Amino acid sequence: MILQSLVHLYDELSRQGKVAREGWGIAKVSHRLVLDEEGGLIGIVSARKKVLRGKKEKEIPSDMMVPLPVIRASGVKANFLCDNSSYLLGVDNKGKPERTKECFEAARALHHQILDGCHSAEARAILSYFDHWDAAGARDNPLVQTNLEDILGGSNFLFHVGNKDVSDIPEIRDAWERYYRSGGGEEGTIKGQCLITGKKDMPIATLHPKIKGVLGAQSSGANLVSFNAPAFCSYGYDGEQGQNAPVSEEAANAYGAALNFLLADRTHAKVMGDTTVVYWSEHGEEAYQDGFLGMMGDEGGLTDEELDDVLAHMKEGRSSDIGGISVSPDEPFYILGLAPNAARISVRFFLRNTFGAFMKNMEAHEGRMKIVRPSWEKGRIPLWRILKATANPHSKDSASSPLLAGSLLKAIFLDGRYPEALYQNMLRRIFLDRDEPAGGGRPAVYKVSYVKAAMVKAYLLKNCGTKWEGKIQMAVNEDCNDISYVLGRLFSVLENIQLSANPGINSTIKDRYFNSACATPASVFPVLLKLANAHLGKLDQPREIYFKKKLGALTDKIAMPDTGTPLPHRLTLDEQGAFVLGYYQETQARYAGKKEEK
Template sequence: MILQSLVHLYDELSRQGKVAREGWGIAKVSHRLVLDEEGGLIGIVSARKKVLRGKKEKEIPSDMMVPLPATRSSGVKANFLCDNSSYFLGVDNKGKPERTKECFEAARALHHQILDGCHSAEARAILSYFDHWDVAGARDNPLVQTNLEDILGGSNFLFHVGNKDVSDIPEIRDAWERYYRSGSGEEDTIKGQCLITGKKDMPIATLHPKIKGVLGAQSSGANLVSFNAPAFCSYGYDGEQGQNAPVSEEAANAYGAALNFLLADRTHAKVMGDTTVVYWSEHGEEAYQDGFLGMMGDEGGLTDEELDDVLAHMKEGRSSDIGGISVSPDEPFYILGLAPNAARISVRFFLRNTFGDILKNLAAHEERMKIVHSSLEKERIPLYWILKAMDNPDCRKESAPSTFWAGKLTNAILINGYYPEAVYKNIMRRVFLCHEKSSGGGKNKEKKIDYIKASFIKAYLLKNCGMKWEGKIQMAVNENCNDISYVLGRLFSVLENIQKSANHGINSTIKDRYFNSACATPAAVFPLLWKLTNAHLGKLDQPKAAYFKKKLGMLMDKIAMPDTGTPLPHRLTLDEQGAFVLGYYQETQARYAGKKEEK
């Protein structure tokens, strides 16, 4: 299903002119080998482009459309028109002169095989170059000596004749495409039925294309499909590589080109922890990606009002407009999560659904996340903010919990499934471990209970523990909720407020010393807090003391008094501790909102 979807995307993108047509690909070219009409080398010219890296300008190879490069693992296999110095100059620093000569001869044979029937001056110049270039004395050539450092650096070279790149010559392009369609002209090419397209008598890909742009994978590219050990092969196909699951060269190159296109364009790819998420619509329209990116909490070029309008249309099953493009709720939409592995790329998840249903799932998550907050806070919470809330700001990225749970959390949100319990536990852990003390120059790195943590705790309780908390937990403080854990959280906020009112300018409050124990074992802590509160109330003027006593009385009335023992639970479960945190957060936010109204 993954490969079929990518092949279909390739067909759509090639019709739109966004990717190279069959037989062509993008290569990084650093130099041009300039030939005269007789095939003599008259120059080695830089093809690099200048880009800004930070504050410095740097030269990097240019991305150029060339005949599709061969997939190499080992052995000698030449590319047409564009290749490295081993194949085109017979010069390298590998210390194997015999192999280097073999590479040059392979390139000469390939170019003769393709261009022998061509009559253009450019084709004759290339063949003449290969026939007359002296491999034995190549390193002593003045042009090679001048550019030796770049040549030995593994650069790719493209032939250039008569002020033209030879890849732009129509006759040479036609010759290459005839050769490519014939099955690469190799006598030992295995043919069979392609599992992706269903076409019969097709050249089967032994090695699949390299995929570039997956975070943590090899920068030179890694395989999505490969068979390099008997354990991965079907019975009887040990060591047969591509024959184990036959995919035609046409389909393999198509899915590779489509996936590399998505990964190269960061509007189609998003990194979540160690998972690189790519997404696309069946017809390759970018408007769908913009809408999806906006609902994930990123800008996506859309305002909140535009996203709300799109979502309203999707819920009603009607098409909407994004950037002048009509988007349909019934458009198939694909989301693929990729992560690095030792030898190949690992697929974390693959989802196929209609665009409307995926947006509805994101909206359901967004609705659960809604909670009262400061007007300065962003309404839509990006997914990576939730992941960041799991981590200690001082921990190394590779050991951060978000690195391991990003893929599962993303998948849960997109299918409207249960949130991973580990994400909730890690966020609660950060609540308990964080101490809002100034450090590193007097600036807090992390808040104990902030908008993001409270939002996810609320969403988790409503989704994973809905039978218990549905109707009890709302966006703002729920005055009618009598659950003991939620009430105690609100009560703790009031006790803290009393302490602050009685001791103006206090540096630390009961939250710094007692919050964690009050949340976990309330029966052991609250009697002490009430004793402290009585002392604080004695410091207040009568009207303010009366207000706080009334507030305390209202909350105490919600706590059921048993016939024997303490009315407070000795220990709260983990979900009850989350409700305690929410009660504290929402009561505190209500207090701030009340102060603003008074002002």
């Protein structure tokens, strides 16, 4: 299903001119080999382009459309028109002259096989070059000597005849495409039915294309489909590589081109933890990706106003307009999560649904996350911030758990239950972190931050909805009498009393007692209430009266039993979350009140 969806995307992108058509691909070209009409080498010209790297200008190879390069694992295999110096010049620094000679001869044979029937001057010039070029003495050629350092350090070379790149000559392009469609003309090419397209008698890909752009995978590219041990192979296909899952070369190149296109666009391929998430609509329209990106809370997508308009239309089942493009809620939409695995890529998840369904699921998550926030927090909470909040802010590797990223994203995209590990990690960070001001290039750390509190609220509403629905709201719920929530609010008031009595204090009761008050309130709150009485005595009469009324209103919500303490000895995990929310919302109400007074 994954490969089939990517092949369909390739067809759409190809029709739109966004990717190379069948049989063509992008290669990095560093030089052009300039030939005259008789096939003589008359120049080696740089094809590099200048780019800025920081403050410095640097020359790098140009990305050019050329006949689809072959996939080399080992052995000698030539490319058409564009290749490295071993194949096109017979020159390299590998110290294996016999192999270098074999490479040049392979290139010569391939070009004769494809161009022998062509009559254009450019095709005859290329064949004449291969027939007359002295590969054995190539190093002594004046042009090679002059450019030897560039040649040995270059990437690929492309033939250039008559002021034209030969890949632009119609007759040569047609000859290549006939050759490519015939299966490459290689002896021993295995043909069969393609698992992806269903076409019969198709050349089967032995090696699949490299996928580049997955965070943590090899920079040269990694395989999404590959087999290198009998344990991974079907019966009777041990050691046969691509035959184990027969995919035609046409389909393999198509899915590779489509996936590399998505990964190359960093706006529409986001990294969450160790998971690289790519997403696309069935018809390859970027407007859908922009809308999805906006819902993930990342810059580069739509504004909040535009998103609100799109969501309003989606709820009614109507199409919306994004950048002049009509966006339908019924458009099939795909989300693929990829993670590195040595020289291969593992699939964290693959989800398919309509665009409208995904948007509604993410909006439901946003609704659960809504909570009163500090003045400096704006817009939606990006998904990466939720994951980051579960990691140690002082760790060199501040990435979240790899498995946690995949399970959280699936829960949000499918509107499922949040992973228990996410909630437990969030509580652990609340217990372990301390308030720290920003400094030394490091952002401020908050014990109970906006993101942590929002995720705790979302978890309680989704996973424990029968207990907390109606009790947990966006801001302080004065009518909620659940003791764990009330105790959280009470702790915030006690902290406020201490701060009012001791302005500029370095350490508050939050630093010493928050964790134990949240987990075992019966053992801590009597001590805190006793401290509060001492602090109240230091305040002026109006503030003392205000805080006594506040304390009285909260303690009145705590039911008095006939025997024993009214405070619970222990709070369950979901009650600890309610305690955190009570503390956070009461604290935010305090700051909001001060702002209104000013």
